[in-house]
Amino acid sequence: MPHDIRLVTDAELRRVIHLDLEIIDCIESAFAALATQQVIMPPVLSMALPHVNAEVDVKTAYVPGLDGFAIKVSPGFFDNPARGLPSLNGLMVLLSAHTGLVQAVFLDNGYLTDIRTAAAGAVAARHLAPGTVTTMGVLGTGVQARLQIIAAAKVMPVKKVLVWGRGAEKAEQLTTDLRTTLGIDVQAVADRHELVAACQLVVTTTPARDAILDAGCLHPGLHITAMGSDQEDKNELSPRILAQADVVVCDRISQCARLGELRTAIENGLMTRTGKAVELGEVIAGVAAGRTRDDQITVCDLTGTGVQDTAIATLTLGRITKAHAGTTLTV
Amino acid sequence: MPHDIRLVTDAELRRVIHLDLEIIDCIESAFAALATQQVIMPPVLSMALPHVNAEVDVKTAYVPGLDGFAIKVSPGFFDNPARGLPSLNGLMVLLSAHTGLVQAVFLDNGYLTDIRTAAAGAVAARHLAPGTVTTMGVLGTGVQARLQIIAAAKVMPVKKVLVWGRGAEKAEQLTTDLRTTLGIDVQAVADRHELVAACQLVVTTTPARDAILDAGCLHPGLHITAMGSDQEDKNELSPRILAQADVVVCDRISQCARLGELRTAIENGLMTRTGKAVELGEVIAGVAAGRTRDDQITVCDLTGTGVQDTAIATLTLGRITKAHAGTTLTV
DSSP: OOOEEEEEEHHHHHHHOOSOHHHHHHHHHHHHHHHHSOOBOOOOEEEEEGGGTEEEEEEEOBOTTOSEEEEEEEEEETTGGGGTSOSBOOEEEEEETTTOOEEEEEEOTTHHHHHHHHHHHHHHHHHHSOSOOSEEEEEOOSHHHHHHHHHHHHHSOOOEEEEEOSSHHHHHHHHHHHHHHHOSEEEEOSOHHHHHHHOSEEEEOOOOSSOSBOGGGOOTTOEEEEOSOOSTTOOOBOHHHHHHOSEEEESOHHHHHHHSHHHHHHHTTSOOTTSSOEEHHHHHHTSSOOOOSTTOOEEEEOOOOHHHHHHHHHHHHHHHHHTTOSEEEEO | OOOEEEEEEHHHHHHHOOSOHHHHHHHHHHHHHHHHSOOBOOOOEEEEEGGGTEEEEEEEOBOTTOSEEEEEEEEEETTGGGGTSOSBOOEEEEEETTTOOEEEEEEOTTHHHHHHHHHHHHHHHHHHSOSOOSEEEEEOOSHHHHHHHHHHHHHSOOOEEEEEOSSHHHHHHHHHHHHHHHOSEEEEOSOHHHHHHHOSEEEEOOOOSSOSBOGGGOOTTOEEEEOSOOSTTOOOBOHHHHHHOSEEEESOHHHHHHHSHHHHHHHTTSOOTTSSOEEHHHHHHTSSOOOOSTTOOEEEEOOOOHHHHHHHHHHHHHHHHHTTOSEEEEO
8 A cells, every 4th residue: 555755855844943941841852752652762772883984873762652763874984074074964764653654754964952952951941050051151153053052042031141162263253143043142262171161051962982071160050951962972061060060961861871971971870770860850850859949050961862863753744844945755 | 066866656656566486586695695795784673562562673774785775663553453554654764875865765665574574585585495295284364464575486396284273264365366377276274283294395474472383293304484473472383393393494593593493492492592503594505515315304494684685775775766756854
C-alpha cells in the first residue's frame, strides 16, 4: 500500500522553523516527558572514524502520546572547513509511532539539531538561572554561541552579553552581528574567567578537550550551562566546578556520564552517577529540586538527547504541513 | 555550500535492483572486507517498542575504500499486517565517506534489506554447501523464503526445492509461484524434519522464538543457513545443532552472540564466543576454514550486518546514477 513521504530541504526548514518560544516550550515538554512518561531512548549509536577525523551519531527516542518518532543522523567531519564545507551535516527521519512508516525526511544539514540544542539552553536558563540575569556570558563563537544568546534572550530580559572566543576576530564579528540583531549590549572580552565573574548566566559552547573554566571563577548566584561536550573526549568544565556546585543537572545522567562534563567529574572521583546529579526533566516536572535560592551555584550538562529530536521533528512536520512546504513522494 | 541529494522510491529501486550475481558478489566482497580490512561497524542500535509490538533497528558500517557508508533504519511493526500494511519498512541513507554529506536517500520500505539478506544466503551457500546440492529446503513462506530460493539458484544448479511453512496454503502458493518463475521442481512438505533429511542445503527464514529444528535431523553433507533470528528473543535451531556441527560460521560473532542462533547456544553452555565459531568473511577470505569435506555438517548464522547495507547502498547509487533514476533535491 503506497504512502506519502514529505521531503523538506534545509532552505525550506529555515523559512518555517526559527528559534521561538513555541519551540522552547516544545523542548521543555520533551524533557518533562523524559522524567514522567515511559519514554524509550536507547543509547546513542556513535561511530568514530578517526582516520578521516570524523564521527557519526544516531539518536532516537519514542515518546508515548506523540504520533511519530525521529531518527536523527549527525555526521561530524572536522576536516570539512578546509574544504569550504561545514563540519556538521545530516538529516532527520520522522517515522509513524503507529506503523513505523516513514512520514518525513528533513534534509536539514543539522539545522534542526542546532535549533533544538539552543532551545535546551533556554530551558536550562529558564529553570536554573537566578531570578535576575542582567549579564550573560558565552564561551565560543560558533553557531551555538549565537543561538544560545538568542535563546536566552527569548526567556529572560538579558541586558548585556559578554563573549569570549579563542579567535578575537570571530568574537568581534559575533558581537557586531548580535548587537544589530538583538539590540542588546554585546561585548567581546579577552579573559574568560573575568567574563564568568561578571555574569549570572554562562553558556559554554566550545569543542574543548580540556577544561576551559576552573572552579576559581565560581561565585554565588551563578548558573553555567555546558553544552559543548557530547563525545567521550570532550570537556569544558573543571571537574571541581561540578563538585562545588550546589546543583548539577544533566539532560540525561546515563549519557552525561559517558559523553558530558559528568564523565570527567566521575573519572576524577568527584561525582558519581547516583550522587547529587539530577535530570533536567525532573527539575521541570518538579520531581527533583533545581535552584532553590538565588545565591546558589548551579550547573547544567547538556549532551543532546533523542527526545529533543523527536519533539522538534514532530513540531516541524506540523508546521511544514500547515505551510504546504516541502515535496511529497509516494513510495 | 548547497549539494545534491538523490532520492529514490521503492518502485524506482525495484526497476533497477534485482537479486543478481553482481549483487551477490558485492555482498561477498563486503563480508571479505569485514575480515580483512579496517571496517568500522558499531553494534546495532535497537529500540524495542513492546506496547506497540514493534522494534526499530539502525545499522551502519564504514568500509575503507568505499566512497560512501549507509545508515539503515529498519522499523518492524508486527501488528501492521492486520492493517493491510507490511511489518517491515524503513529507508537507507548513503553518506559520503569523505565529507559526511548525505548523497542519497533510498525510500525502499525495506526492499534493499530483503535483497542484501538474500544475497548473504547465496554467499553462505556458495562457500559452505557441499559440492553437489540437488535438493534445497526452505523453512518459512515469507519474502525471504522466496528470495533465498532465487538466491541459491543463482549460485548452484538446484534441481528440487522443498518448502515447509506453518500455513499449508502459503506454502502451496509459494511453490506454485516459484515453479513458474524458476522452472524448478518446488514442492511443499508437511514435516520439516523429513525436509531436512532429503536436503543438502536448508535455509530457515522464520521469526521463530523457539527452535523449529532439533539435532536429530542432522546428517552428513548438510549445510543449514539460519537467517531468521536477528533479535534477542528469536531462535530457529536447537543449540545442539550448533554444538554438533563440524563448522559454525557467523556473519558477525559479536552480533550473533547477542541476536542470532549463537546466543541460544551460548546461553545453553554449548558454544562460546571464542570457540569454534568463525566469521563468514574469514571463510571467504581464506583466513578461517569453512567446509573442508563434503560429508561435514555446517551451519551459518546470519543476523544481518551494516557492512551489507553499505555495500548494497553503494552499488545502488551507481546503478541509479547510470539509469538516471530518482529525483534530485539541492539542499
